[in-house]
Amino acid sequence: MDDISLPDDHVLLNFPPRLRKNIKEIWKDGKIGISSKSMKVHVNPTKASDDYSVIYKDNFILEIPYAGRALYWEVMFKDEDYGYPPDFDFPNDSFLFDPDIDTISAHMPSLANWNINNSKSLISVIRELMVLYKKYQISRLQTDNKYSALYTEYQYLISETNDAENIEVYIDNGGTVHFFICINISFSDLPPYVQPMLIGKADNVLNPNEDTATLRVALKPDSSKVQSDLQLSPRLEQVIGSASTLHIPTFNKDSNNLLDYISQITTLLEERVEQISNNYKLKNEYISFIISVCGCNIIEYDSTLFSKVVLLCEVNNFYTLVLIQIGNKFPQEKPKVTLRSIYHLQHDKPFVHNLDNYPYSPRWTPEEMVKRLITNLKEEIPNFQVICQKLAAS
Amino acid sequence: MTETISVSVSGSAFALLLYENIKNEYDQDGFLLGNVISKETNKLTDADHRVVNTEHILKIKSAVPCPQQFYFYDSSGKVDIDKIKRYLSSQETEVIGWFLHKRKRSPSSIKLNLREKIIHKQLANYFCAQVPYFSCCLLSAECSNIKSTYSFCQTFVRYNMSKYENLPLHIINLSDPCYTFKTTEPASEVFSQVIKSVRSSGDTEGHLVIKKVQDTLQEYMKKMVVESAKKEQELFKLEQEIKQIRCNEILKREYGTKESDQSAADSEILENGTPEYPENESSENSQTHVIDNSSDNPKRRRGRSRKQNSVQNNNSVSPIKNCDTVDLNTKENESSTLKQNRTRSKANISYSEIAQKRKN
Numbered sequence: 001m002d003d004i005s006l007p008d009d010h011v012l013l014n015f016p017p018r019l020r021k022n023i024k025e026i027w028k029d030g031k032i033g034i035s036s037k038s039m040k041v042h043v044n045p046t047k048a049s050d051d052y053s054v055i056y057k058d059n060f061i062l063e064i065p066y067a068g069r070a071l072y073w074e075v076m077f078k079d080e081d082y083g084y085p086p087d088f089d090f091p092n093d094s095f096l097f098d099p100d101i102d103t104i105s106a107h108m109p110s111l112a113n114w115n116i117n118n119s120k121s122l123i124s125v126i127r128e129l130m131v132l133y134k135k136y137q138i139s140r141l142q143t144d145n146k147y148s149a150l151y152t153e154y155q156y157l158i159s160e161t162n163d164a165e166n167i168e169v170y171i172d173n174g175g176t177v178h179f180f181i182c183i184n185i186s187f188s189d190l191p192p193y194v195q196p197m198l199i200g201k202a203d204n205v206l207n208p209n210e211d212t213a214t215l216r217v218a219l220k221p222d223s224s225k226v227q228s229d230l231q232l233s234p235r236l237e238q239v240i241g242s243a244s245t246l247h248i249p250t251f252n253k254d255s256n257n258l259l260d261y262i263s264q265i266t267t268l269l270e271e272r273v274e275q276i277s278n279n280y281k282l283k284n285e286y287i288s289f290i291i292s293v294c295g296c297n298i299i300e301y302d303s304t305l306f307s308k309v310v311l312l313c314e315v316n317n318f319y320t321l322v323l324i325q326i327g328n329k330f331p332q333e334k335p336k337v338t339l340r341s342i343y344h345l346q347h348d349k350p351f352v353h354n355l356d357n358y359p360y361s362p363r364w365t366p367e368e369m370v371k372r373l374i375t376n377l378k379e380e381i382p383n384f385q386v387i388c389q390k391l392a393a394s
Numbered sequence: 395m396t397e398t399i400s401v402s403v404s405g406s407a408f409a410l411l412l413y414e415n416i417k418n419e420y421d422q423d424g425f426l427l428g429n430v431i432s433k434e435t436n437k438l439t440d441a442d443h444r445v446v447n448t449e450h451i452l453k454i455k456s457a458v459p460c461p462q463q464f465y466f467y468d469s470s471g472k473v474d475i476d477k478i479k480r481y482l483s484s485q486e487t488e489v490i491g492w493f494l495h496k497r498k499r500s501p502s503s504i505k506l507n508l509r510e511k512i513i514h515k516q517l518a519n520y521f522c523a524q525v526p527y528f529s530c531c532l533l534s535a536e537c538s539n540i541k542s543t544y545s546f547c548q549t550f551v552r553y554n555m556s557k558y559e560n561l562p563l564h565i566i567n568l569s570d571p572c573y574t575f576k577t578t579e580p581a582s583e584v585f586s587q588v589i590k591s592v593r594s595s596g597d598t599e600g601h602l603v604i605k606k607v608q609d610t611l612q613e614y615m616k617k618m619v620v621e622s623a624k625k626e627q628e629l630f631k632l633e634q635e636i637k638q639i640r641c642n643e644i645l646k647r648e649y650g651t652k653e654s655d656q657s658a659a660d661s662e663i664l665e666n667g668t669p670e671y672p673e674n675e676s677s678e679n680s681q682t683h684v685i686d687n688s689s690d691n692p693k694r695r696r697g698r699s700r701k702q703n704s705v706q707n708n709n710s711v712s713p714i715k716n717c718d719t720v721d722l723n724t725k726e727n728e729s730s731t732l733k734q735n736r737t738r739s740k741a742n743i744s745y746s747e748i749a750q751k752r753k754n
Contacts, residue, residue, distance in 0.1 A: 078420065100512075101512055104470040105470035185397065
């Protein structure tokens with residue numbers, strides 16, 4: 001089975017021309033629900049027919065991410081006229097197994113007023129079906145007595161936050177109830193995503209996708225076993241650290257309810273995000289000041305993450321390379337300054353001297369820090385020169 | 395007290411249904427005509443208990459296919475009862491089910507989809523007065539790669555207490571051994587009339603009477619066959635005309651806006667690709683047909699090749715895309731009445747009835 005998540009042009013040729021725009025929208029606008037994954041279209045590879053006639057795929061399976069798993073819905077168009085509205089099937093699922101007569105007319109207006117010329121028709125129908133599916137899962141939670149406690153919790157959660165959009169509920173065959181909750185924090189101030197270099201492989205620029213943080217809580221109604229984990233999108237994982245390093249508290253069913261747990265996790269994440277954005281902003285300021293002050297001396301600097309600057313400084317006709325590295329714990333941690341000689345070698349490598357005692361305080365502004373560092377360098381570089389000459393002499 | 399429901403269909407009625415399915419290039423739906431026969435058997439067990447077994451048999455006599463998809467329902471699955479009434483007219487009282495023929499589905503996995511379930515519910519509600527066991531027949535057909543083997547798959551489903559359950563199907567086979575008492579079913583009016591005309595001649599010897607019955611019935615059949623052949627030819631002609639008008643409409647619609655949108659017109663023409671059943675299908679179908687329609691074959695073949703040529707050069711008639719137009723309705727009415735006459739004449743008398751009489 002070929003699953004197609006990227007729209008290449010030759011893939012669309014599998015489908016009848018009249019449907020191509022609608023199907024293209026599935027890729028263009030494919031984000032549905034909370035998950036950062038988008039919908040995929042599964043197409044069985046077609047066999048070549050004997051008379052080489054063109055056989056189009058008018059039945060395909062949509063893979064839709066929901067509550068951490070995938071739903072497989074089949075979409076069928078009629079080959080008599082591709083302008084006719086499609087039909088749907090939900091294999092292995094009791095969703096809409098016994099639909100009411102007004103299911104389509106009342107709950108799926110895009111299907112009742114199907115217009116093939118509107119390229120958003122198919123995607124609107126899918127979204128309406130998703131709404132119905134969510135309602136179906138929640139009604140399962142409501143009608144079955146053993147989930148009554150969970151249902152009341154869910155109701156409480158919804159009433160407090162008014163946020164039914166960001167929660168997906170799924171009850172699997174084993175009776176476990178999965179809550180999939182989207183944590184709504186602004187991640188815009190975080191440093192950008194840097195793709196790790198894969199040595200030996202071609203450098204495809206990968207798309208880290210949108211930033212999402214989702215919390216998954218799986219509960220079994222009778223047992224007290226609860227599984228909870230936090231899933232972060234790649235950029236967040238790179239920047240904040242994976243869920244395990246964050247030390248998220250586990251959900252204890254007896255002590256706290258879902259709402260408290262979610263707010264706990266949210267505050268934790270928010271603090272971390274604020275810390276990192278602050279750090280990033282300060283690093284940015286620090287480097288910018290260095291550039292503005294010693295613009296002519298700069299050899300190179302890190303312009304994405306602002307973690308490193310290399311300067312060529314001259315005092316009394318003696319040139320030395322100054323390497324400033326800023327760590328993650330800035331401003332608490334002092335940036336590491338190393339002086340590197342361009343004339344002298346030690347063990348076949350340029351002579352390096354760490355500058356540990358330059359004036360620094362985390363309470364200063366970056367401007368202040370830079371100014372003090374530069375004045376200190378003016379004194380330290382002649383000292384370094386002396387050290388280098390001593391080394392050369394010995 | 396047990397109650398069983400099953401479906402029985404005679405060989406020729408089933409053959410008619412399959413023929414209609416194969417003849418159509420696309421998926422098809424339509425109605426099944428027949429009647430419901432209920433049999434009650436009272437058994438007395440050894441312990442002097444009375445056990446009553448009721449058997450309901452949906453006997454299918456004929457099938458009426460709808461001319462196109464979405465004929466009596468719209469995109470939200472709402473059924474238009476008036477349209478069904480107009481289409482079936484007098485045969486509406488004989489409806490005991492509907493059928494769906496799906497091509498391109500693997501025979502083991504055909505089932506009702508979302509909209510079809512909604513339609514089934516509405517039809518069952520509407521026809522529940524005359525047949526409380528309204529069922530849907532799901533059909534699919536498949537042929538092997540070298541077109542040597544054709545497999546047909548059929549299941550009957552009924553909606554009962556929020557579940558769709560399968561019904562057993564029995565195709566009446568003349569050589570079926572019968573080990574129980576045979577219960578006869580009421581004969582149709584036409585049959586009774588023919589028998590009456592034979593009886594009035596007053597022969598008493600058993601085998602002569604039977605021979606006379608057989609001869610009369612066969613002559614009647616021949617007459618019917620000739621009449622229905624004529625009607626079939628008219629029907630085919632009308633269907634061709636409908637197709638032609640539809641193609642013209644499509645061309646008018648596309649080339650009328652040619653100056654505004656060249657690319658849309660080009661894409662529409664190449665839209666459905668070439669028809670999937672190749673040319674020799676149509677000739678095979680007409681061979682299985684009882685009547686000799688040789689005059690029609692070249693016409694149909696011509697129609698097909700015209701379609702195939704047009705895919706290669708975009709100048710001539712373009713292949714199929716059905717659209718509803720007002721002036722097609724009269725043509726469709728004519729063709730539907732012809733269809734009804736044909737089914738009536740064919741289905742009322744069947745060889746199975748003759749053979750049953752012979753056995754008795």
